[in-house]
Amino acid sequence: MADTSDSLLETPLAALHRALGGRMVPFAGYAMPVQYPAGIMAEHLHCRAAAALFDVSHMGQAEIVGEGAAAALERVTPADVQGLKPGRQRYGLLTTESGGILDDFMVANLGDRLFLVVNASRKHVDLPAIEAALPAGVTLRPLPDRALIALQGPQAVAAIATLAPGIAALSFMGVGAFEIAGVPALVSRSGYTGEDGVEVSVPAEKAEAFARALLALPGVQPAGLGARDSLRLEAGLCLYGNDIDETTSPVEAALTWTIGKRRRTEWNFPGAERVREELASGTKRLRVGIRPEGRQPARGHTPVHAPGGAAIGEITSGGFGPSLNGPMAMGYVAREHAADGTPLELMVRGKAIPARVAPMPFVPHRYAR
């Protein structure tokens, strides 16, 4: 196998990952830890039981400044950005002119500016697209010199609040600036695991010291991309490139809730024509949760059939849920097969595995409300 590690980027925590015994793999152009010595299963379960630290510094961070920044960002997303209050964050989609999904992202209103987090694999696409849409006087500033660290789990907020008590007062999707262990940090109460927790943006040069301070807190253990993936799938959360992409629309992806109410009267976002038509008439396919019977996982790209019948869709993410203690998947199926409980067959290595459409999340969210 060719050694491509020379061309991979590293996050500011690369040395820490290696010191912790992280098994580094290529992901979105970065060398990232897929797991530590504890293993994916243990890291996953620890996150659900206590607190797990994830390095997500590969993700793209940026801010938008200038008069009318929120209205400007709305040129590339159907999210309601103008209605986002200071100190609040929101999940949204960037859409294409043809109504596909360019990326999914988080936007926070920091009062004097907007703060964005986009996917690592898409930042080279997103940031130019956003920049191209901005009017004079509104500026996009990429923040490549910042690290992003997620602390997730039922003990995460209590743990980090020992260093900055004000964090405990943030509500779900609340954002604030704090000094944590001497490091200026932007903290949002959010995550990608279905658990309570925070995502913390810190200057790259302080990232390792900051991460070490968190790892020294009781109950905190590192977790890699493997656990991050099984946690987000149990939580029913989409992974860009697997579950959503430029061919899937927000309506097909069952992400209609990310479209602001006002935006559905204005119809002035990229791809609005397709979204409007699909909301009125329905889509041919829908993203659904799928529970295979038995223990065998069905992975991404597994064909989905009606029982004994024709192909009606495909799995986009699939695996084994450590907390669910069983296999789980999400994928797209023809609309007439999308109701919860509908029987399906998953064609794994030539054998049909019985499955059913199932509600998501597979493991209930435990966000702070």
Add this chain to the structure above:
Amino acid sequence: MSETRFTRDHEWVRLEGGIATVGITDHAQNALGDVVFVDLPEVGREVSAGEAVAVVESVKAASDVYAPIAGRIVEVNAGLAENPGTINAAPTTDGWFFRIEPADAAEIAGLMDEAAYAAFVDSQA
């Protein structure tokens, strides 16, 4: 106990009483991570050397397990269905996958011995 031999696909083979028992190595289970499911071949199936005959699924991914030698599958480890974690806990003993009646038992001698396999693993690191 007879000598254990190894393949480049990280299976081990042990011939006892004319029957070869096959599993995956400790190195392989460690690389795979927590095993959650195994798909084992049907008893009676005729297999050729290098043929994919079983699948081992970890939390993260599915991997093929190959027949190290040609022959007929005579038994599979039914206990793995209930306890796939045995593959992680005891890969070279209780975590065996299947047993083959070899078409030619001499084929096993052509596989790597323990020292050669250890050197092979080191060369892959």
